[in-house]
Amino acid sequence: MRAEFSVEDMTCGHCEKAVTKALADSLPGAAVHIDLTAHTVSIEGDTGVAGKAEAAIREAGYTPVRL
Known part of the structure:
Protein backbone atom coordinates (compact mmCIF):
# COMPACT_ATOMS: atom_id res chain seq x y z
CA MET A 1 0.00 0.00 0.00
CA ARG A 2 1.22 3.52 -0.81
CA ALA A 3 0.41 6.75 1.01
CA GLU A 4 1.38 10.25 -0.09
CA PHE A 5 1.30 13.48 1.88
CA SER A 6 2.00 17.13 1.34
CA VAL A 7 3.88 18.52 4.34
CA GLU A 8 4.21 22.24 3.65
CA ASP A 9 5.79 23.01 7.04
CA MET A 10 8.69 20.62 6.33
CA THR A 11 11.14 23.23 5.08
CA CYS A 12 14.73 22.21 5.86
CA GLY A 13 17.10 19.30 6.30
CA HIS A 14 16.37 19.14 10.04
CA CYS A 15 12.65 18.81 9.25
CA GLU A 16 13.36 16.06 6.76
CA LYS A 17 15.43 14.13 9.32
CA ALA A 18 12.74 14.52 11.99
CA VAL A 19 10.02 13.20 9.67
CA THR A 20 12.24 10.36 8.43
CA LYS A 21 13.02 9.29 12.01
CA ALA A 22 9.38 9.48 13.08
CA LEU A 23 8.33 7.30 10.15
CA ALA A 24 11.16 4.80 10.67
CA ASP A 25 10.21 4.46 14.34
CA SER A 26 6.49 4.02 13.60
CA LEU A 27 6.74 1.99 10.41
CA PRO A 28 9.85 -0.20 10.52
CA GLY A 29 10.56 -1.71 7.13
CA ALA A 30 8.39 0.74 5.19
CA ALA A 31 9.96 2.47 2.19
CA VAL A 32 9.99 6.24 2.75
CA HIS A 33 10.72 8.85 0.09
CA ILE A 34 10.87 12.54 0.94
CA ASP A 35 11.06 15.33 -1.63
CA LEU A 36 11.98 18.37 0.44
CA THR A 37 11.71 20.78 -2.49
CA ALA A 38 8.14 19.66 -3.27
CA HIS A 39 7.29 19.22 0.45
CA THR A 40 6.02 15.68 -0.19
CA VAL A 41 6.37 12.40 1.65
CA GLY A 61 5.30 18.39 14.89
CA TYR A 62 4.32 18.69 11.24
CA THR A 63 1.03 19.01 9.36
CA PRO A 64 0.52 16.24 6.77
CA VAL A 65 -2.23 16.50 4.16
CA ARG A 66 -3.09 13.32 2.24
CA LEU A 67 -2.72 13.55 -1.51
Missing part, protein backbone atom coordinates in the same frame (compact mmCIF):
# COMPACT_ATOMS: atom_id res chain seq x y z
CA SER A 42 5.50 9.01 0.19
CA ILE A 43 5.47 5.76 2.12
CA GLU A 44 5.07 2.20 0.90
CA GLY A 45 4.21 -0.46 3.44
CA ASP A 46 1.57 -2.76 4.83
CA THR A 47 -2.15 -2.08 5.16
CA GLY A 48 -2.80 0.82 7.50
CA VAL A 49 0.38 2.64 6.53
CA ALA A 50 -1.47 5.89 5.74
CA GLY A 51 -3.00 6.31 9.18
CA LYS A 52 0.18 5.34 11.02
CA ALA A 53 2.30 7.61 8.82
CA GLU A 54 -0.05 10.56 9.28
CA ALA A 55 0.01 10.11 13.06
CA ALA A 56 3.81 9.83 13.13
CA ILE A 57 4.27 12.99 11.05
CA ARG A 58 1.85 14.90 13.29
CA GLU A 59 3.59 13.65 16.43
CA ALA A 60 6.89 14.90 15.00
